Amino acid sequence: MKIVFANSAWVNAAERLILRGGSWRSVRLRVRYGLIFHPSEGPVLIDTGYTPEALTGERRGRMLRLYGALLKPELNAAEQVLPVLKHFGLSQDEIRTVIVTHFHADHISGLSLFPKARFIASDAAWARVKARTPRQNWRHGVFVELFPPDFDARLDGLSSKPRIEARDDVLGGADLFGDGSVIAVDLPGHADGQFGLLFAGLERHLLYAVDVQWLLTALIESRTPGFPATLIAEDARAIEPTSAMLRRFVAAGGDVMLCHDPAPTSYDVTLSDPEAG
Numbered sequence: 390m391k392i393v394f395a396n397s398a399w400v401n402a403a404e405r406l407i408l409r410g411g412s413w414r415s416v417r418l419r420v421r422y423g424l425i426f427h428p429s430e431g432p433v434l435i436d437t438g439y440t441p442e443a444l445t446g447e448r449r450g451r452m453l454r455l456y457g458a459l460l461k462p463e464l465n466a467a468e469q470v471l472p473v474l475k476h477f478g479l480s481q482d483e484i485r486t487v488i489v490t491h492f493h494a495d496h497i498s499g500l501s502l503f504p505k506a507r508f509i510a511s512d513a514a515w516a517r518v519k520a521r522t523p524r525q526n527w528r529h530g531v532f533v534e535l536f537p538p539d540f541d542a543r544l545d546g547l548s549s550k551p552r553i554e555a556r557d558d559v560l561g562g563a564d565l566f567g568d569g570s571v572i573a574v575d576l577p578g579h580a581d582g583q584f585g586l587l588f589a590g591l592e593r594h595l596l597y598a599v600d601v602q603w604l605l606t607a608l609i610e611s612r613t614p615g616f617p618a619t620l621i622a623e624d625a626r627a628i629e630p631t632s633a634m635l636r637r638f639v640a641a642g643g644d645v646m647l648c649h650d651p652a653p654t655s656y657d658v659t660l661s662d663p664e665a666g
């Protein structure tokens with residue numbers, strides 16, 4: 390089973406906002422999303438990264454426009470989801486499954502591009518989204534206008550998946566395809582319903598830990614940022630225990646990958662924009 394990640398956009402942030410004891414230097418963060426080539430499920434997307442829908446889309450509400458203006462993400466045209474699929478000889482209609490790790494804009498803004506896909510996500514978190522007002526959802530970093538209108542009908546909830554119990558060196562979670570190849574591991578702290586993905590069939594176990602931290606250094610060196618990062622966390626007190634679990638995973642020989650860490654990894658594809666000179 391092959392897994393690749395691409396970088397949909399860059400976002401600049403002062404290091405001290407995302408790393409305790411960091412400097413005022415600006416860090417250029419990536420906004421990754423992934424693509425699994427699964428032997429029986431076919432191509433499976435892991436989130437969609439940032440797409441124009443989040444930044445210039447007509448359907449954007451006032452708060453989403455404000456959010457874009459504050460963060461100023463810079464889209465990476467060459468590694469937007471559709472050109473990356475094309476690079477691998479795939480069309481958007483061939484995507485039958487999108488795993489949605491959590492509902493923040495930089496993970497879901499391209500969901501409408503995949504009319505034939507089912508969405509594997511936390512049905513518990515989705516039920517809470519539906520029960521909240523738009524204003525309450527903004528406070529959780531969720532902009533409902535980014536979901537396809539039929540998201541509910543196409544949701545394939547985590548709660549229906551068989552559970553795998555944690556064993557010595559393998560983390561437990563929901564077995565997404567019933568073959569142990571991709572396990573959704575709860576990662577409380579950053580966002581309501583956030584889960585990571587454990588790939589146990591690779592040479593070294595890989596855990597895609599999404600947004601547990603922005604920087605790998607913050608995770609490995611126990612440098613979880615304080616205020617204001619804690620302000621935007623769903624459950625700030627859960628970030629440290631979740632990070633500690635990931636450090637144990639690394640100590641046992643596993644690889645952890647994050648969505649936003651700037652350093653390239655062996656799973657990242659690098660495509661250049663044919664339009665750029």
Ligand SMILES: [Zn+2]
Nearest residue numbers: 493579580600
């Ligand atoms: Zn997030």
